[in-house]
Amino acid sequence: MTDSNTLMIVNISMVLIAYLIGSISSAVIVCKMMRLADPRTHGSNNPGATNVLRLHGKKAALLTLTGDVFKGVLPLLIAHLIKAPEPVIALTGIVAFTGHLYPVFFSFQGGKGVATLIGVLLGLYWPLGLAFTGTWLLVAILFRYSSLSSLVASVLTPIYTAILLPSAWYIAGNSVMTIILIWRHRSNIKKLIAGTEDKIDTNKLKL
Numbered sequence: 001m002t003d004s005n006t007l008m009i010v011n012i013s014m015v016l017i018a019y020l021i022g023s024i025s026s027a028v029i030v031c032k033m034m035r036l037a038d039p040r041t042h043g044s045n046n047p048g049a050t051n052v053l054r055l056h057g058k059k060a061a062l063l064t065l066t067g068d069v070f071k072g073v074l075p076l077l078i079a080h081l082i083k084a085p086e087p088v089i090a091l092t093g094i095v096a097f098t099g100h101l102y103p104v105f106f107s108f109q110g111g112k113g114v115a116t117l118i119g120v121l122l123g124l125y126w127p128l129g130l131a132f133t134g135t136w137l138l139v140a141i142l143f144r145y146s147s148l149s150s151l152v153a154s155v156l157t158p159i160y161t162a163i164l165l166p167s168a169w170y171i172a173g174n175s176v177m178t179i180i181l182i183w184r185h186r187s188n189i190k191k192l193i194a195g196t197e198d199k200i201d202t203n204k205l206k207l
Contacts, residue, residue: 018075022099026067048111072119090173093120144199147188
């Protein structure tokens with residue numbers, strides 16, 4: 001087998017592994033382990049940290065958030081470790097993110113991808129993850145809408161990428177994830193426009 005064939009197999013394996021890692025639903029696993037109601041069938045029916053927070057409080061939500069971020073970080077760290085080329089690294093991020101949205105292990109019923117996108121950005125280049133998180137927190141403090149915070153931070157992500165990590169592959173990859181995230185939030189956008197979107201319950205965040 002030639003070196004080029006070996007490299008191709010490694011790159012394809014990397015992308016596949018990224019999808020499988022992304023497909024691990026932290027929300028479902030955490031709720032099952034804690035014997036809590038399945039977030040896919042309660043609340044907003046979204047298996048993500050925000051819905052888990054509304055349903056089950058900050059401990060379960062924090063565990064879910066940590067798991068979703070980590071599964072975005074891990075594939076990117078592996079891709080960097082094996083010195084994958086930029087196109088493969090960018091694709092690895094997209095696929096890990098997509099795995100969260102459409103997890104093969106959970107009937108392709110996944111979350112909206114915010115925490116996993118943060119993980120992907122942290123794994124790609126940590127200042128990008130901090131920029132996204134800082135923007136999310138600022139908008140959340142000002143307006144108390146989780147969905148609005150996610151939308152604003154994601155829209156700004158390609159701009160942050162162009163400034164902090166000016167690679168055409170990374171800008172394109174992060175733009176693709178931004179578009180997908182906005183599409184996944186289409187119901188939230190309608191609620192924001194109608195004024196019916198739920199605000200963040202700050203009481204549930206108190207220690």
